[in-house]
Amino acid sequence: MSVPTEHLLALAAILFAIGVAGFFTRRNLIVVLMSIELMLNAANLTLVAGARLHSSTGPLQVDGPIFVIFIIAVAAVEAAVGLALVIALYRQKQTVSLDAFARLED
Amino acid sequence: MVIVKRKTLTLAERLYLPEILRGMSITFGKMFKPKITRQYPEEPLPTNEVTRGQPRLRALVDGNLACVSCGLCEAACPAYAITIDGQETDRFIEREPEKFEIDMLRCILCGFCEEACPKEAIFMSTELELAGFTRASFKYGIDKLKRSTEELAPRMEYIKRINQRW
Amino acid sequence: MVDLLFYVAALVAVLTAVGVVLARNPVISVVSLLTCFGSLAVIYLLAGFQFLAAIQILVYGGAIMVLFLFVVMLLNLGGLSPEDEDGDDPLFHDRRRSAGGLAVAVALGSASLIGILRGARHLAEPANGYALPDEGFDALPALAEAMFTRYSLPFEAASVLLLATTVGVMVLAKRQRAVTPAGEKRP
């Protein structure tokens, strides 16, 4: 594949922006979590683009892929904890709308 | 209150595996046993005088029906499948059916008509198959119901023997 | 030909990402995100990172998104999202906040796009056209070696994190059992 690196980066930027938009506008907790996953994936794509650029001029740079693997592990952790929280919150209010959890007192 | 004492399982039974293998050896052995399914259309079902098939009318040796159109079977029929129109005749029995019709789609093959008949004129034959293309074709008239005495003889004997018990 | 595949995958990724944000039904969101991750895996594959592509599908497709789907179904959110119960548009229900969020997203996206395109002048295309070194296509041994030598500490830290998460999630998601005064669990 001879796609220039900036196209990969641009795709990552667009995906990240979409993730940000979803994070700020949606009120469904699960969709908000999915937006976070989307942002993490955009970061992964950036790392892959960088690893490809640097590896193609010299020996293989494994730092990028290894960071991607760690990010995927952390994303799995984040999703698991986030969804467990969603379930716990749902038990309290029977809803997953963020508006229902906007107040601290109850 | 029923107290069910559960059998304490041995270690081998709790491991499942030996028992599973035992079960599987049984099913594997069954694969090679002779099959007990009957291949129906090629291999018809065995029938004998006890077989309660479809109701049929008995014809005497001279070809006339034994039926005197008394209407007892019509009255006994729980499914209202039998319709009889009687007429007078010059024969000794003086009455015979002009029309004797059994709607085989209504008939439930219960055999009450056979029990009700005082003249040994209607019997359950050994015929089991019933198929047709139109509803009308299942209204059996005399022409379709008539059977010779020889054909129904085993059933007649059987019914007589049964009736002698009480 | 291969490049074209990248652009198709990129288009699918962007469209499905938009679908994640815009879908009213969380299940549609999950399916869109799954497709998005699938096309990202295709991009990783095209870039020469087979292992990452497999991991992407294995972890995201096989585990994380199933978890999302599972929770959506468990909480029976299959119908409309909670914000749609009053029949409003999911994006523009609270106009001020939505406008703010969109503005942040657009600003962030356009800023990074401008930065990337301006910086692209400095990224000269390598002479071999981004071909990875020979071991790149089969990067597994190199990856494994780095993972278990140079990055062994983060690796172990990640395993501890996963363990802690497992315990934490169990505690969080476990239903509180009602306890009778005698301290016995209710049947």
Next chain:
Amino acid sequence: MNPFLIILIKTSVIYGGLIGAAALMTLAERKFSAWMQLRHGPNRVGPWGLLQPLADGIKFIFKEELCPDGANPWIFRLAPILSAVPAMLTVAVIPFAGNVTLFGVDFGNLSITDLDIGVLFLVAIGGLSVYGVILGGWASNSKYSLLGGLRASAQMISYELSLILIILCVVAMTGSLDLRAITEAQNTGNPLSWNVFSQPLAFLIFVIATFAETNRHPFDFAECEPELVAGFHTEYSSMKFALFFLGEYCAMIVMACLTATLFLGGYSVPFWEDAPWFIQLGTFFAKAGFFAFLFIWVRWTLPRFRFDQLMHLGWKVFLPLALANLLVTGAVISLA
């Protein structure tokens, strides 16, 4: 010969074979179940009922397609595809035989591709098949289907863990993720070098976990007829149902092939290291066929587990055992 053409021929032959085998397996399921119950099984269509799958297929095509009220039509249509496609994709990395030369043309190794990360590909794509079941269950807008889908997802994820850990043991033994390399490592002419003898516990767990992974008896909670009236595909009819069916049988065949490859040395012929390819292929079919038969055999022997028993078995028995097995394997390899 054009390499592209060779790949095309190999792909079409292997996929044709897979679909044919899946069709044959539906017949075998009915035949063997009949024999185990002292019946004859289908014997009307063609000699010994061999054309029964064809008749079934024609029937499926002419049935009416139904979509329940209130169901999400797109996901309802997507689910059968998501169920069948991953199951059929996974066969791409299975090595069926060594180098094939036919009519003087060298076709290369008999597999669609020998991927370096074949095992990973298989596990990753195989993990996607759970979506068909869950989405199908959800999209049907029926509580039984939803319950079936939920159960299936919990079950498949639980057992996938043990399955992957066991595969890791075998991978560690060989030092490669390539299924052909795993086969070649066992192809020494001596059957004792097959992994089943060095990893008996792993073999046992793997075989049982494949049953859970493909939602087969005694773990078929996804379609549990008595409680869930067929579970996730209750509402499906016509070719959509046929696709679910095809997916299930393809998954079974792939799992049988995988078990044969990982533990019984794939196409390696006992005491004949470099056998010609057709003998290797025959050996492979014999081994995979046995495991395919095992799926049917167990189904018509054992009653269904209870769902809590299934989860108990998966998390409290198989997972620790698989972990311990991996630990011991790693220790032995590093010490040896």
